Amino acid sequence: MEAMGVIRKGLEWRRAREFFYWRVRCRLLLKEVEDQIRLADADLSAQAAQALLAGWVSEAGKADDDQAAVVFLEASPFADKIEQLKVDATKRQIQALLAKLPEEERESLR
Numbered sequence: 001m002e003a004m005g006v007i008r009k010g011l012e013w014r015r016a017r018e019f020f021y022w023r024v025r026c027r028l029l030l031k032e033v034e035d036q037i038r039l040a041d042a043d044l045s046a047q048a049a050q051a052l053l054a055g056w057v058s059e060a061g062k063a064d065d066d067q068a069a070v071v072f073l074e075a076s077p078f079a080d081k082i083e084q085l086k087v088d089a090t091k092r093q094i095q096a097l098l099a100k101l102p103e104e105e106r107e108s109l110r
Contacts, residue, residue, distance in 0.1 A: 022066040029073040041089040
């Protein structure tokens with residue numbers, strides 16, 4: 001399976017419990033950050049949030065090692081990026097609301 005590229009690395013029975021411990025912790029933390037992303041921008045689908053987060057994690061170089069990813073994710077490294085997502089989503093909402101107003105109402109608000 002490893003030679004075919006189906007799995008990243010073969011699993012030794014002696015280390016299976018440790019492997020799955022870190023794998024589950026990593027997946028739970030990724031899901032938590034994904035939820036934060038979707039709260040910041042409600043327009044994002046689950047797949048879009050996953051893809052965005054996967055890009056962030058791979059940029060940080062933590063995509064291949066679950067234990068390193070857990071340590072990295074516990075430090076909340078994406079707080080600034082999530083905050084920027086909130087700001088961008090709010091700007092889009094304001095622009096959409098302004099577009100619904102008549103022209104004279106928009107001018108009075110500016």
